[in-house]
Amino acid sequence: MHRSLCSRFVPALAFFALLVSAPANLSAQDAPPADRKKLEAELQELQQQIQTLKQNPQIERSLLADVEIYAKAAEWILRHKEFYKPQYVKETYQVLETGRQRASQLAAGKPEWTDPKGTVLFGYYSKIDGSVQPYALTFPADFKQKSSQRWPLHVELHGRGGRRNEVFFIMHPNGRGPRKDHDWLHLDPFGRTDNGWRWSGEVDVHEAIADVKKRYLIDKQRITLRGFSMGGAGAWHLGLHYPSEWCGVGPGAGFVDFYQYQNHKEKLPPYQDKTLHIYDSIDYALNAADVPVVTYGGGKDKQLVSSTRMVEKAKELDIKIPLYISPEAAHQSRMPAYQDFLAQLLKISKEGRPAWPGRKQIRFITYTPKFNECEWLNIEELDQMYEPTTVEGGLDEESGNLELTTDNVAALSIARDIAPKVELDGTLLPLESAASGLLPQVYFVKGNSGWDVLKYDDSKAFIENSNLRKRRNLQGPIDDAFTLPFVCVKGTGTPWTPEQQAWSQSVLSLFEKEFDKWLRGKVPVITDKEVTDQTIADKNLILFGDPGSNALIAKIVEDLPIQWSNDQITVNGKTYDTKDHGVALIYPNPLNPTRYVVINSGHTMHEKDFRASNSWLFPKLGDIAVIKFKENKDGNFENETVWAELFDSNWELP
Structure with missing residues (x-):
């Protein structure tokens, strides 16, 4: 038995307490000594095969990734001692054997896995850190690779396994193929293991989809997103933050906010509380008007x-989200209601997204320029960061013009060929003919007297962002730097303050350790002498040290919103002793304002957050923070945040 609820739910369900994830039992568990020795030897053999393959310029990089995911899986499970069950040892042997087989096939020019059948593991190299990441792709039984047919794609986000690593993922992908009962390709991203599909875990979904599109003909109008539990939280998040990427979104369970999910009564400090709007999906319920959910x-x-709250929030906005319930089912992804749920998603998939220009009417909300795109419109700048920012309206059938109302929008861009003119908050402006018809997007900026359309030269100047306004991928907070290509830079000079140098190195070491374990990649680290113009052009620079030890910090320090002398740092008018205080900040890089510079910080969430619950993986330090540190006898540091803040939309302190 199950029942469908489209706009209301059983009142009793509202009294259910939210499930808070228990701390993951992830204590290190090693393989037996004899197995460890043998596995290390087999891993070394596979790594040598891969190095030989990399020396052959004729071998495609994507095929190398398909081999390297197996070596990466074995390397990580060995280094972090993640043999949580005896079967993990056996499965690591199997992973290494498959890796060696693929390496041999590739060396012979006959990679058999490229003739896809059933579920196949592939890999790609992430733009963020260069790490190789796996994903699984399940093919229909009648899949024909050389056909001109474009296939629908279903993306299914896995739940929190607690003991998931690359070996487990490779041996137990969600896909079960080949299947005769479906006509789509089924993508199971790894998501860099269990992180709630946030930060680089979020980027993994986009990168895996992009890699699938490079390999196979995908119908871009028929990409469906779904998931359950942690995968449901990810589907709520990715589905509503990127509404124009999917033809349909299907979350099950999961969580949609922090406070209620964690039953957290005490309000967080403002620099943390505001950034909850980055990932609290319930704040983005309005976007269910732009994609079927x-x-x-x-x-x-x-x-x-979580589902019932989203249904009710959408109902308040006059949006319907169908909800299918199996009354007797507990927390399980496959239940009687799942069949009706899936049938509805398949119906949506068959219809697909409307062809260009897409939906002619939109209702779009964001709280940050990071998530700024809906159909033919981009919100370029916000008046107030982390406040509700909306654009609603669309094409008027009678006039043929766009009619849009906005709130908290400072600047936006619209595809020029959507309409001849646009009426923004009552002001009629040219669209199709604007900027001499030379740019695909037309830019509009709100001034004291209302909206203005930018001419061609003004549009080019706006795009260059010489005024350093917060824009997409240049809006902070600190953690955002690690969703984009980055490199950490250590200094080679003489530090002004030895104590601060020791602290900054401890911050880098902790970041390297935690990123490797929890986000499944090695942090790229170079010295200040190794930084080139190309490095500055391509990557966010994560700088460690002080102006004495790090030449890059010395080069830019006068352009940062702080003052730094040999023994003091002044932040927001207050001075701190560098012997026991440091500053962590993110800012547009003065050497390349289209990229970030970060000073003395990695991710601001730490191991206790990853172990506790994915809902704790929100920014802890805002855009800028002063840290009081103390070195213990064991060489570790205690850190206390004594002040932290978020820059406004102009990258200035409020």
Whole structure:
């Protein structure tokens, strides 16, 4: 038995307490000594095969990634001692054997896995850190690679496994193929393991989809996103933050905010509380008007309340989200209601997204320029960061013009060929003919007297962002730097303050350790002498040290919103002793304002957050923070945040 609820739910369900993830039991568990020795030897053999393959310029990089994911899986499980069950040892042997087989096939020019059948593991190299990341792709039974047919793509986000690593993922992908009952390709991203599909875990979904598109003909109008539990939280997030990427979104269970999910009564400090708007999906419910959303769950599942809350929030906005419930089911992804849920998603998939120009009417909300695109419109700048920012309206059938109302929008761009003119908050402006018809996007800026359309030269100047306004991928907070290509830079000079140098190196070491374990990549690290013009052009620079030790910090320090002398740092008018205080900040890089510079910080979430619950993976230091540090006898540091803040839309302190 199951039932469907489109705009209301059983009141009793509202009283269910939210399920808070218990700390993951992830204590290190090693393989038996004899197995470890043998596995290390087999890994070394595979790594040598890969190095030989890399020396052959004729071998495609994507095929190398398909081999290297197996070596990476074995390397990480060995280094982090993640043999949580005896079967992990056996499966690591199997992973290494498959890796050696693929390496041999590739060396012989006959990579058999490229003739896809059933579920196949592929890999790609991430733009963020250069790491190789796996994903699984399941093919229909009648898949024909050389056909001109474009295939729908279903992206399914996995739940929190607690003991998931690359070996487990490779041996147990969600896909079960070949399947005769579906006509789509089924993508299972790895998501850099269990991080709630946030930060580089979020980027993994986009990068995996992009890699699939490079390999196979995908119908871009028929990409469906779904997931359950942690995968449901990810589907709520990715589905509503990127509404124009999917033809349909199907979350089950999961969580949609921090405070209620964690039953957290005490309000966080403002620099943390505001940034909850980055990932709290319930704040983005309005975007369900721009992409069909269907949800489901079990009547006895405490996480069902996430679905019911979203249904009610959407109803308040006059948006319907169908909800399918199996009354007797608990927290399980496959239940009777799942079949109706999937049938509805398949119906949506068959219809697909409307062809260009897409949806003619939109209702779009964001809280940050990071998530700024809906159909033919981009919100370029916000008046107030982390406040509700909306654009609603669309094509008027009678006049043929766009009619849009905005709130908290400072600048936006619109595809020029959507309409002849646009009426923004009552002001009629040219669109198709604007900027001499030379740019695909037309830019509009709001001034004291209302909206202005930018001419060609003004548009070019706006794009260059010489005024350093917060824009997409240049809006902070600190953690955003690690969703983009980055490199950490150590100094080679003489530090002004030895104590601060020791602290900054401890911050880098901790970042390297935690990123490797929890986000499954090696942090790229170079010295200040190795930084080139190309490095500055291509990557966010994460600088460690002080102006004495790090030549890059010395070069830019006068352009940062702080004052730094041999023994003091002044931030927001207050001076701190560098012997026991440091500053962590993110800012447009003065050497390349289209990229970030970060000073003395890696991710601001740490191991306790990853172990506790994915809902804790929100920014902890805002855009800028002063840290009081103390070195213990064991060489580790205690850190206390004594002040932190978020820059406004002009990269200035409020």
